[in-house]
Amino acid sequence: xxxxxxxxxxxxxxxxxxxxxxxxxxxxxxxxxxxxxxxxxxxxxxxxxxxxxxxxxxxxxxxxxxxxxxxxxxxxxxxxxxxxxxxxxxxxxxxxxxxxxxxxxxxxxxxxxxxxxxxxxxxxxxxxxxxxxxxxxxxxxxxxxxxxxxxxxxxxxxxxxxxxxxxxxxxxxxxxxxxxxxxxxxxxxxxxxxxxxxxxxxxxx
Numbered sequence: 001x002x003x004x005x006x007x008x009x010x011x012x013x014x015x016x017x018x019x020x021x022x023x024x025x026x027x028x029x030x031x032x033x034x035x036x037x038x039x040x041x042x043x044x045x046x047x048x049x050x051x052x053x054x055x056x057x058x059x060x061x062x063x064x065x066x067x068x069x070x071x072x073x074x075x076x077x078x079x080x081x082x083x084x085x086x087x088x089x090x091x092x093x094x095x096x097x098x099x100x101x102x103x104x105x106x107x108x109x110x111x112x113x114x115x116x117x118x119x120x121x122x123x124x125x126x127x128x129x130x131x132x133x134x135x136x137x138x139x140x141x142x143x144x145x146x147x148x149x150x151x152x153x154x155x156x157x158x159x160x161x162x163x164x165x166x167x168x169x170x171x172x173x174x175x176x177x178x179x180x181x182x183x184x185x186x187x188x189x190x191x192x193x194x195x196x197x198x199x200x201x202x203x204x205x
Contacts, residue, residue, distance in 0.1 A: 019129030029084040062171040091152035113199035133191035145203035
């Protein structure tokens with residue numbers, strides 16, 4: 001279902017769309033998600049003290065970026081592309097097997113690379129994080145490619161089943177090409193849809 005982020009003239013509010021892709025299956029989890037937190041790795045700075053009491057800045061590499069989603073799973077995972085029904089299969093790195101309505105997700109030692117795309121837009125046709133935003137509409141998108149799902153914590157403390165899903169990734173790959181980008185459009189031009197994700201080689205083009 002398409003959603004609209006209201007109030008973009010002042011601030012993006014209320015709604016967002018989220019797509020998580022492993023290169024084979026793309027899942028939309030906004031219907032399950034309550035909060036989104038993007039903790040961008042810091043471009044750290046240290047110093048070197050000189051004997052004349054001067055100082056030289058010492059620049060560090062960009063740290064690990066963490067994206068956290070809090071949400072309410074309805075099932076153990078998601079058995080097919082499209083609307084998400086659960087989160088655990090992303091952490092287990094094991095596809096959810098649907099057998100007559102029964103999902104079975106076993107933990108595995110597989111390390112799956114994902115692309116996470118979060119899109120805010122006032123374009124009412126947008127329903128996936130990788131979608132284009134039409135000319136005349138506004139949009140803002142954060143993308144992190146080649147990241148890993150590192151945690152899926154489950155709680156029932158307040159009588160509601162809740163899971164916290166965490167993805168972590170690097171700002172650059174080994175060739176120094178960017179794994180992370182943020183893009184936007186202001187209404188005068190369209191925002192291009194993301195291309196098909198292919199782990200390590202096709203991030204968003």
